Amino acid sequence: xxxxxxxxxxxxxxxxxxxxxxxxxxxxxxxxxxxxxxxxxxxxxxxxxxxxxxxxxxxxxxxxxxxxxxxxxxxxxxxxxxxxxxxxxxxxxxxxxxxxxxxxxxxxxxxxxxxxxxxxxxxxxxxxxxxxxxxxxxxxxxxxxxxxxxxxxxxxxxxxxxxxxxxxxxxxxxxxxxxxxxxxxxxxxxxxxxxxxxxxxxxxxxxxxxxxxxxxxxxxxxxxxxxxxxxxxxxxxxxxxxxxxxxxxxxxxxxxxxxxxxxxxxxxxxxxxxxxxxxxxxxxxxxxxxxxxxxxxx
Amino acid sequence: xxxxxxxxxxxxxxxxxxxxxxxxxxxxxxxxxxxxxxxxxxxxxxxxxxxxxxxxxxxxxxxxxxxxxxxxxxxxxxxxxxxxxxxxxxxxxxxxxxxxxxxxxxxxxxxxxxxxxxxxxxxxxxxxxxxxxxxxxxxxxxxxxxxxxxxxxxxxxxxxxxxxxxxxxxxxxxxxxxxxxxxxxxxxxxxxxxxxxxxxxxxxxxxxxxxxxxxxxxxxxxxxxxxxxxxxxxxxxxxxxxxxxxxxxxx
Numbered sequence: 001x002x003x004x005x006x007x008x009x010x011x012x013x014x015x016x017x018x019x020x021x022x023x024x025x026x027x028x029x030x031x032x033x034x035x036x037x038x039x040x041x042x043x044x045x046x047x048x049x050x051x052x053x054x055x056x057x058x059x060x061x062x063x064x065x066x067x068x069x070x071x072x073x074x075x076x077x078x079x080x081x082x083x084x085x086x087x088x089x090x091x092x093x094x095x096x097x098x099x100x101x102x103x104x105x106x107x108x109x110x111x112x113x114x115x116x117x118x119x120x121x122x123x124x125x126x127x128x129x130x131x132x133x134x135x136x137x138x139x140x141x142x143x144x145x146x147x148x149x150x151x152x153x154x155x156x157x158x159x160x161x162x163x164x165x166x167x168x169x170x171x172x173x174x175x176x177x178x179x180x181x182x183x184x185x186x187x188x189x190x191x192x193x194x195x196x197x198x199x200x201x202x203x204x205x206x207x208x209x210x211x212x213x214x215x216x217x218x219x220x221x222x223x224x225x226x227x228x229x230x231x232x233x234x235x236x237x238x239x240x241x242x243x244x245x246x247x248x249x250x251x252x253x254x255x256x257x258x259x260x261x262x263x264x265x266x267x268x269x270x271x272x273x274x275x276x277x278x279x280x281x282x283x284x285x286x287x288x289x290x291x292x293x294x295x296x297x298x
Numbered sequence: 299x300x301x302x303x304x305x306x307x308x309x310x311x312x313x314x315x316x317x318x319x320x321x322x323x324x325x326x327x328x329x330x331x332x333x334x335x336x337x338x339x340x341x342x343x344x345x346x347x348x349x350x351x352x353x354x355x356x357x358x359x360x361x362x363x364x365x366x367x368x369x370x371x372x373x374x375x376x377x378x379x380x381x382x383x384x385x386x387x388x389x390x391x392x393x394x395x396x397x398x399x400x401x402x403x404x405x406x407x408x409x410x411x412x413x414x415x416x417x418x419x420x421x422x423x424x425x426x427x428x429x430x431x432x433x434x435x436x437x438x439x440x441x442x443x444x445x446x447x448x449x450x451x452x453x454x455x456x457x458x459x460x461x462x463x464x465x466x467x468x469x470x471x472x473x474x475x476x477x478x479x480x481x482x483x484x485x486x487x488x489x490x491x492x493x494x495x496x497x498x499x500x501x502x503x504x505x506x507x508x509x510x511x512x513x514x515x516x517x518x519x520x521x522x523x524x525x526x527x528x529x530x531x532x533x534x535x536x537x538x539x540x541x542x543x544x545x546x547x548x549x
Binding site: 141170173174176177180181184186187188189190191192252 | 347369373378384498
C-alpha cells in the first residue's frame with residue numbers, strides 16, 4: 001500500500017517537473033512552427049541558434065559578471081540576431097519553391113553554429129546562472145522547484161507576448177497574410193521578404209528566451225544539448241501539428257511530462273526511446289498533429 | 299494614366315507578350331480580350347509586378363513602375379483580383395479588407411517600429427461600406443474560406459478596392475458566374491468607374507466585356523491585333539478571324 005502511494009506521488013511529481021520544464025520545449029516548438037507557418041520551410045538551425053543565443057548571454061556573465069536579467073536579455077538579442085543571419089543565408093535568396101535547398105542550407109548552418117560553439121567553449125560544459133534555484137515550494141507531498149517555476153512563468157509570458165504580436169499588431173497581420181496567401185499578400189502591399197525576416201527575428205527572440213531558460217533550469221550549457229533539444233523541438237512541432245502554435249504549446253508540455261515519467265519508470269537510458277515512439281504514434285495516427293482530425297485511411 | 303510601351307515578356311522561346319503598346323485613360327474601363335494563350339493574364343501579371351518584363355516600359359501616372367516589387371506597386375496605385383481566388387481563408391471577411399487597407403495607408407507614414415509593432419488601425423466605416431457595396435453587409439465576421447464561390451469573388455473585388463487603387467486589374471472576374479451574378483458584377487464595375495477608377499478587364503464572357511468597357515484591345519499571340527470601342531471590335535473582321543479562323547471557301 002505504501003509502495004503504491006509512494007509511486008503515485010513520485011509520478012505526479014515527475015509530471016509537475018516535466019510540465020514546468022516542458023514549457024521550454026513548447027517555446028522551441030513554437031519557433032519551428034512559426035517559421036514553418038510563414039515560409040512553409042523547416043529551419044533546422046532554430047534550436048542550435050537558441051542555445052547559441054544563450055551562450056552569448058553567458059559570455060556577458062562570464063566576462064563582465066553581468067546581472068542575470070541582463071544575461072537573459074543578451075541571449076534574446078543574440079538569438080534574434082542569429083535568426084536574422086540564418087534567414088539571409090539560408091532562406092532569403094533561395095527560390096521560394098526550392099524546399100530541399102533551404103532545408104540543406106539550414107542543416108549546414110546548424111552544424112556551423114554548433115562547431116562555433118564547440119570551438120569557443122572547448123566543448124566543455126559551462127555553468128549557467130539561474131534565478132530562485134534555492135527556493136522550494138511545498139504543496140502537500142509535492143515540491144515545486146523555484147527555478148523551474150520561474151522558467152515556466154517566463155515561458156508563459158513569452159507566449160502571451162507572441163500572441164499579442166501575432167494577433168494585435170500589423171506585423172502579426174502581415175505574417176498571417178503571408179503564410180495564408182503569399183502572392184495575394186504581396187499584392188495587398190505587404191513586403192514579403194521583410195515580413196519573413198521579421199518573423200525570423202521574433203522567432204529568434206523566443207528562442208533566446210528558450211535557450212536561456214533551458215540553461216537556467218539545467219544549470220549548465222553544453223554543446224551536447226544541441227542535438228537533443230533540436231530533436232525534442234522537432235518532435236514537439238510534429239506532435240503539435242506543423243504550423244499550429246496551440247498544438248506546439250500542448251505538445252511541449254506533453255513531451256516534457258512524459259519524458260520525466262519515462263525517466264522515473266524506465267531510467268535515463270531508455271527515456272528518449274519512448275519519446276521517439278511517441279513521435280511514431282503521432283505520425284501514424286495523427287500525422288497533422290494533436291488538434292487535427294484523425295487521419296483518413298484508404 | 300497607364301501607358302505600356304513596347305512591352306515584351308518572353309519565357310524561353312515563347313513570346314507571351316511581344317512588343318505591345320497600350321494606353322488606358324483615367325476613369326476608363328479597358329477590355330483585354332483574345333483567345334486562350336494570347337497573353338492577357340501575362341499582361342496583368344506584368345502590370346502588377348508578379349513578372350518582370352523582358353523589355354519595354356510600364357508607366358503609371360507618368361512614373362515608371364516596371365522595376366518596383368509587387369507590394370510597392372500597390373502603393374503606387376495598382377490593385378488586382380485573381381482568376382483563381384486568393385483570399386486569406388483563415389481570416390474573417392473584414393480582416394481580408396483590413397490587410398489591404400493597412401498596407402497602403404501605413405506604407406509611407408510610419409517608421410519601422412510603429413509600422414510593425416504598433417496596433418493595426420482600421421477604418422471600420424469604410425470596411426462596412428465596402429462590404430455593403432459587395433453585397434456582404436453584416437457578414438464581416440465569417441471566415442473568408444467559408445463563403446460561397448460567388449461571395450468569395452465579390453470579397454476579392456472588395457479587397458482590391460479597399461487598397462484605394464488608381465488602376466484596378468480584373469483577371470476574369472466573371473469566370474464560373476451565372477447570368478444574374480454577371481449582371482451584378484457589371485453594375486459594380488460601372489459603380490467603380492464613376493469613382494474615377496481606371497479598370498482593366500480581362501474576360502472571356504463577351505456580354506460583360508461589351509456591356510461595361512469603353513475601349514477594347516484584342517490580343518493574339520502576345521500582340522495587339524485590334525483596338526477600339528466595343529462596337530468597332532464587334533464589327534472587325536480581324537477579330538472574328540482570330541477567334542473563329544479564316545472563313546473558308548466551301549463551294
